[in-house]
Amino acid sequence: MNDIFESLESEVRSYSRTWPTTFDRASGSWLYGEDGTPYLDFFAGAGALNYGHNNPLLKRKLLEYMERDGVTHGLDQATVAKREFLETVQDKLLEPRGLNYKAQFPGPTGTNSVEGALKLARKITGRESIISFTNAFHGMTLGSLSVTGNSMKRGGAGIPLVHSTPMPYDNYFEGQYPDFLYFERLLEDSGSGLNSPAAVIVETLQGEGGINSSRPEWLRGLADVCQRHGMLLIVDDVQMGCGRTGPFFSFEEAGVTPDIVCLSKSIGGYGMPLAMTLIKPEHDVWEPGEHNGTFRGNNPSFITGSEALRQYWSDDALQKSTIAKGERVGEVLDGIVAEHSGAESKGRGLARGLGFEDPEIANRVSRAAFDRKMILETSGPQSEVIKIMPPLTVTDDELERGLQVLTDSVQAVLG
Ligand SMILES: Cc1ncc(COP(=O)(O)O)c(C=O)c1O
DSSP: OTTTTHHHHTTTHHHHSSSSSEEEEEETEEEEEETTTTEEESSHHHHHHHHHHOHHHHHHHHHHHHHTTOOOTTTOOOHHHHHHHHHIIIIIIIIGGGGOOOOOOOSSSHHHHHHHHHHHHHHHHOOEEEEEETTOOOOOSSSHTOOOOOHHHHHHOOOOOSSSSEOOOOTTTTTTSOOOHHHHHHHHHHTTTOOOEEEEEEEEEETTTTEEEHHHHHEEEEHHHHHHHTEEEEEEOOTTTTTSSSSSTGGGGGGGOOSSEOOOGGGGGSOOOOOOOEEHHHHHHHHHSSSTTTTOOOOOHHHHHHHHHHHHHHSSHHHHHHHHHHHHHHHHHHHHHHHSSSEEEETTTEEEEEEEESSEEEEEEEHHHHHTEEOOOEETTSOOOEEEETTTTTHHHHHHHHHHHHHHHHHHHHO
16 A cells, blocks of 8 residues: 555544555445455445445436536535525425425534534523433534543543533343433432433434444434423434435434434435535524534535435335345344354344454454455444445345355354
């Protein structure tokens, strides 16, 4: 590998260490090294590439837009691309689901959406404290870090991370206690020391935290607790939205309607930056420009994002195929678990995980997969879970091939 990465790029780089090769091209479920070696990508940009690399349907629209000198940068000015995107969001996402939200375009990353959501919740309620969950991941800026669980990431803040309180996520105590026992007790006890929270921020399935899937009834219970205690419900769908778990929004299955929804990663469709925060209209109390930034909305991403919604969310074909492919992954994981004690099958839709008691194993499996030319990330507080997240557009053949490489890699490590 060219040493410019070592000599010039900061020590903070990480994925280039996990997968030590230099990539050049990418198409669909494949990344190609500069020497032409194909790598099967079951990582999908951590959920930013749900429609695959350089999806040809989206690329065509992007090239047409670039060719005609469509506005590339425009802060949050009104543009034709943005109008088309908003109309498509309304037609393809909100109306069919009976959802009523206003859309805010913060800076283009997931953490920008989370920061805005936390600020807005505090402004709406006049309260400062936020409830987050064990093993949550919401991003790297200070507000998002304050609601993130991982101690290594939190340590990077260099200052106390305050005004947030972690609560046990679903199944944290493995069913030993009723849901929300501790949380409700603290809320109801004036001696508990818990300030009335402004909001609860939750991932319905924790991607970075170890592919921990919450149950629909747990989410409904959470929505109910929020309602009874005047707390806003923020669903961070940055990684699990855009169809990753099957339906477009990961909370649809539970039938809850969050007050605020954070989206980024695949909302732009093509792997280019874009974030969108959905806000119930009655909560849209921002003053003009109160939360701004240079890169709010990204016009080329509006173009590809609109086309992705038209191509993949005009019917339920993608949702059904994601669920079916996810079940196939689950079958293979169950088979691996049956053969190797200490392994656990996790997740739903095409956000799947294979957890190991010994945290070293997942890293070794990831390395063994890379030796077999496949990209598999790990997640969880000790990187103890192999994360299986192919593009949703993965073909059946590619899926089988990847599952075989996974099985072989586990076999190579565990014998
Ligand atoms: C659930 C969730 N929220 C927020 C973020 C932060 O997004 P970004 O890295 O784009 O800031 C991530 C990133 O993985 C995420 O998974």
